[in-house]
Amino acid sequence: MASLTLKDIKKVYPNTEPVKKPKKKKNNDEPVKEKANLQITEEGVVAVQQFSLDIADGEFIVLVGPSGCGKSTTLRMIAGLEEISGGELYIGDRLVNDVAPKDRDIAMVFQNYALYPHMTVYDNMAFALKLRHTPKAEIDKKVKEAAEILDITQYLGRKPKALSGGQRQRVAIGRAIVRNPQVLLMDEPLSNLDAKLRNQMRAEIIKLRHKINTTFIYVTHDQTEAMTLGDRIVIMKDGFIQQIGTPQEVFGHPYNLFVAGFIGTPQMNFFTGCKLVKENGKYAVDILGKRIVLSEKQQAALSAKGQQPCDITVGVRPVHIQADSQGFTGKVDVSEMMGSELHLHLNVQGLDVVAVIPTVGLDLEAHSTGKEVSFSFDPSLMHLFDAQTEKNLI
Amino acid sequence: MAKVKGNSPAPAAPANSVKPQKTPKKWLKHLWENYPFLVMVFPAVLVVFLFNYLPIYGVLIAFQDFMPGDPIFSEYTQWIGFGNFTRFFTDVQFWPLMKNTFLLCIIGFFIGFPLPIIVSLMLNAMKGKRMAKVLQTIFNGPHFISLVVLVGMLTLFFGRYGLVNNIVASLGGERVSYFLEASAFRPMYILSSNWQDFGWSAIIYIAALSSVDPGQHEAAILDGATRFQRVIHVDLPAIMPMVSVMLIMSIGGLMGVGYEKALLMQTDGNLAVSELIATYVYKQGLTGIPDQAYATAIGLFNSIINVILLIIANTTSKKFSENSLW
Known part of the structure; x- marks a missing residue:
């Protein structure tokens, strides 16, 4: 379990091709042009900017917003899968901007599960521990404990293709929690499931949260998930934070028209x-x-x-x-x-x-x-x- | 069966379920419904029939005392059963031919089969994708060189007055005519074949690697896997079904080495190792006084070995890796 601090985080995808100069410059004060909801500057495409957030130990934070708002990019920057273009990211007291993902002590649950198809459920969950040369007995204990929490003990010998969507998602969560990470990141983990299963898994995640001691950062575009899961919700649009608050705050007192329209069904x-x-x-x-x-x-x-x-x-x-x-x-x-x-x-x-x-x-x-x-x-x-x-x- | 909570995978169809039988009327209806597709596939079927199946009729001469110009079926046809085969098995050349063909193929297989897999994995793991594409294009180039040009290049490099000998001579060494050295034939043949084809053969694996879920790599990065460990634990398992299929096909064609290159590289000096089943068939069937029945029998024997190898490889693969051609 650890606190996180994000200070003025920015993500720019650099231009891979030289920017064509416009023939006539209409206004010198317009360095930025917009295409759909993306900002394109001389540097490149700006996906996230001015993202500042303090996350407390053990807090459940939900990043929510429409497609392309930068929520997944932010999560991936925290994971270390995307380079941070500007700002500072602290996990605990440690600045981790340039720390390799494996050394950040974080785990992530992916939208499409990202399980290793050739490995059994047991091996999928044990993989990270094996790479860290954890003793076999300890691996066995930890995998079985995690499987018990997620009620997947009976599937440990199966391969992912022999599991349903919900079971695969549990395995993906199991793989993440087996390492006891300081921070658990979840990137739209329920979006591949049908409505009924999504409700069921949502309840499972709430239960899980009380069983394991870790800080959760959860990305979704579903405001119902955001409202039901999060201690605090971060609502994003076009790479900017629109509002940070508890579910009651963002519902009862939306900061602007976008938040008001986005939250509530x-x-x-x-x-x-x-x-x-x-x-x-x-x-x-x-x-x-x-x-x-x-x-x-x-x-x-x-x-x-x-x-x-x-x-x-x-x-x-x-x-x-x-x-x-x-x-x-x-x-x-x-x-x-x-x-x-x-x-x-x-x-x-x-x-x-x-x-x-x-x-x-x-x-x-x-x-x-x-x-x-x-x-x-x-x-x-x-x-x-x-x-x-x-x-x-x- | 383990207890399944919540949602479970759909149950499989019962083993004793009966497939509805197609009556002739239903079959005709099915054909009528699909006639546009059948019309489209017809030319391909015709070509395969004319050039691949119809000539099989010619293997009958392997069982005859056949002379060029004789009709295959006539009242004068002399059927001699397995006579040509027996002749080959007792031929003084039989064991040297088998040994030469087998060694050339098996060594070539052990070097040539993993090479494109390794190359594709390396190209896929490269950070600079543009450089990977440039390298892939360079690796594909030799495939388009004709065998005659390739052997010409080998002569330029390894001939008595070729590049290698010139370098050796300039360093005070003695010139060696590698084409007259029996020990140099197999390395030159195998390495030049692999040089020519490793890039081309890698294409299929590169295509298979492009379908690997990037999420699996990211999961492995977070799990702490190094680049090499990701290749071993993510990329390699992902292309294993393709590797299995290619392995079966390679084993099936293991003894099917062509005669052209061996013939081009053949000299009196290396004849002891460069005479293969394929070159022997060529010589027996088309040079001197042609003995086409004998050549056909040898060729048929070679094909039967390939079919047996293919069946063994397919059955083994099916048993151990769940991947097979049929």
Whole structure:
């Protein structure tokens, strides 16, 4: 078990071909061009930048973000599989930027398991220990202990091809934990599994976390995994950290529009073209033709910042929308019955608004496709984002 | 069977399951459904039939007292059974031919079979991929040199007034005509053959290595494996199925050495080791007074040895490595 410190970590993939000079330079202040979500500079393609994070002993950190955001690259830099272009990486008190992967005392679980197909489960798990010339009796003890923890003892004599996806993933985890690494890295370990097995394995990882003493760094693009597994979540986009916080923090107080949209299922509803106004010394929001006065807590937060009236985007989570005959009206475009709840896709003045309504005591016929429904939400649960900077105002 | 928790691999089909039999009607329907593919494959089947299967008919002369110009089937055909074979087994040349062919092939096999594997593993393990590609191209070059040119090069290098002798002579040594030395034939033959073909033969292994999951290498790096250990524990096992197939095919063609190069390198001085089954067949069948029936019998005997070797190699491989041609 060890703490980790990442100080201003940067990863640039150098240009392998000479950069073609543009014929006409339009603006000298534009050294950076963007292609999709990648930043391409004179140095090369910037995959990760300004990544600073302190990870405590035994903490479970989840890096989450969309494809190409740099989360796997960051993990691979920690593992030593990618060179660090800038910044400092400490494991414990040791600077490990230039330390070989095998000397970092870390283990990694790969997305596609990366088991050695010609070796049995036992040999796969024992391989790292054999390379370290560990005595046979100790190898045997450690492999069997790890197999016991992961409930794969009965498969020790099998080869990976004779195992199911879930069993292979357990073996991959077993191979990683058998060395008692200081840090255990997991790169989207559940993404190759079907939904049911993923839920099962997620629970297994939570159990495992309590059984072994190590620091976990887990990469996923699945926000449900991030929310359920992580002590803290690091949300990334385009190589930058967007927010670091506990699951409750990132869900309850997203730092910006991206985080708000990324965390939570169904996604948060965004009402664009709204205005933050100040009337009689009180802040209010003009939304969908109505004026809603903000809660005392929100008033206090905005006043403390000296917030000026401005254009904003209002975010409301679908679970915070409730049926209310006095509220906004919208037409049901799609009605999805999920069992205990109904997901309504409403057309409200041209905006697509999703509402999650509990089905207990609900008149389903009145909420079917094509029907007009009225709804409202608690103003204190609104998230206010600056329309320009996209940052949360509160 | 071990208890399987949670999800388990799909159970295999029961051993006694009966395959549905195809009736003629179903068979015709199946042909009709696949006729575009059958039309496409037809020219290839025709070529193989005309040039590979039809000539097999000619091996019948191995069992006849055949003279060039005789029809294979006529009322005058004299069937002599295994007479030609018996003649070969009792021929004074039989054991020298067997020994020469076997030694040349077996030594060539032991040097030539692992060489492309080692080269492919080394090229694959190289850090500089551009350099690896350059080297691979260089290694492939000799394959395109014709045998006549190759033997010409050997003459230029190892002839009495060739490069090697010139160097030896300039250092005060004595000139040696390597082409007249029986002891020099096998090393020159085997090493030049391997030089010519190791790069070309490595292509198939390089292709197999390109499909190795990079994740396995990364896992091995984290496990603490050195570059050499990764080659041994990741790359080599990954190409073992291909190695098995190539091994079976090589053993199957072990005695099938061609006559051209040996004939080109043959001199009176090295005849004792350079006379092979293939060169003997050529000489018996096409030079002097041709004895084609005898030559065909020797060639057929050689082919039968190859088939037996192929079956043994395939069966052994199937038993020990789960890889086989059939």
